[in-house]
Amino acid sequence: MxxxxxxxxxxxxxxxxxxxxxxxxxxxxxxxxxxxxxxxxxxxxxxxxxxxxxxxxxxxxxxxxxxxxxxxxxxxxxxxGDDFKPILITPDANRYLAQLRSISDGVLAPRETWVAKTPAFDAVPLPRRTVDPKRLLSILEAIHTGSAIQVQYQSMTRPEPTWRWITPHALGFDGFRWHARAYCHLDKIFKDFLIPRILGTRKTKPHDIDASNDHAWQQTITFKIGPNPNLTPTQQTVVELDYGMKNGVLEIETRLAFSYYLRKRLGLDVDPSLRDASDQHIVLLNSDEIDVSQQSVLEGDSNA
The missing domain is CATH 1.10.10 (Arc Repressor Mutant, subunit A)
Structure with a gap:
């Protein structure tokens, strides 16, 4: 190179x-x-x-x-050539398959990928969450300028949408949906706002909210994942191979703010004893450690 x-x-x-x-x-x-x-x-x-x-x-x-x-x-x-050895790229199966996935999702046309001969393939369709570009633009401008913005938001804990001031400082993706990470001036905490649930925006104003005080966003935690011990030894071995585990453990570092979503995405939000091992192949090995970290951040925010 x-x-x-x-x-x-x-x-x-x-x-x-x-x-x-x-x-x-x-x-x-x-x-x-x-x-x-x-x-x-x-x-x-x-x-x-x-x-x-x-x-x-x-x-x-x-x-x-x-x-x-x-x-x-x-x-x-x-x-x-018969003695081919790549010198410029590191062959990556995930990169190749991601291009097929992008074609399936309609993100890229086949001619826009590096794949010339696509194999027959398909993907399980998922509902595409709609994001209004004008509302996204309003959130982005507030992030870039460090401003508070008035939004009309429909939460699932209130029967009707409410207008509130938020100061967004980042965007987050939970694997399915995009969120604005923001300080909520109504609830006086940092939290996630699903962008599709922002039904309207009004004016902005300067604000001095410091994103470094969003401890759940700034701090990270490492999930330690292992094969379900109720699987047979050979089944556990193939799970280790599937997830690229080392010595039976996969470490996934994530922001504390994402820990809820990661647990849910991996099926770790339910007691593994309540599910059959053939359905839940992995378990969380350090659940107590993560719970303690989350609680300490919550207590710190409440005392701020």
Missing amino acids: GDIRQNQQDSSGSPELRWGVERRLEFLEFRLFWEGRFNRKDIVEFFGVSNPQASADIHRYQDLAPNNIRYDGSQKFFVR
Whole structure:
């Protein structure tokens, strides 16, 4: 990778050009690893460069990794060499599958991903939570300017929506929905506001709320996850492999403000003894530690 950057620096003073060349070479290597081949047309169409530029990119990659690539005249494709070893990318199955997921979710069109030959695939559909762009913009502007903003919010603890002042300082995603993390001037605490439940916005005003006092947002906690002990030893082993556990433990660091959502997402919000191990494959190993951390933050906020 260092050689590429040095070559790019020698050939051009433009950071954009240097980054562009490196990106195109990574694209070639991605195609070689996952699909075994590419041709010059792939580079031209995906990056919008000229044929001579695409040819230059291919020659540059051949110079860098001559054993990784060869030309197959019968296919009229450059194909993966027998001694292929990636030098620019770290092959990542999650990155590949995320591109398929982005296609399924409608986030990207197939031509916008690096995948040329998509396998037959589908994904379980989930309801798409709607976020009004104008209301999101209002929240973003309040975050960027450090302002309080008056919002009409429908909570699930009040029968009707109420107008209140909040001072947002961050956005958070719980795996399904986007929240505004904000100080609530009505309840006088930092809390999450689901953006789709913000039904309207009014004026803003300067405010000096310090986000560093949002202890649940600033502090992190480590979840220690293990296989359900009620599984058989071989079942526990495959769970360890599935989750990438080390010595039977997976550590997940998250903000304290996200601990409720993480528990819920992983099915750890219910006593594991109430569920069959075949349905709940993992357990939380340090539940008491997390509960103590959450309680200490709550007590600190109430005394602030």
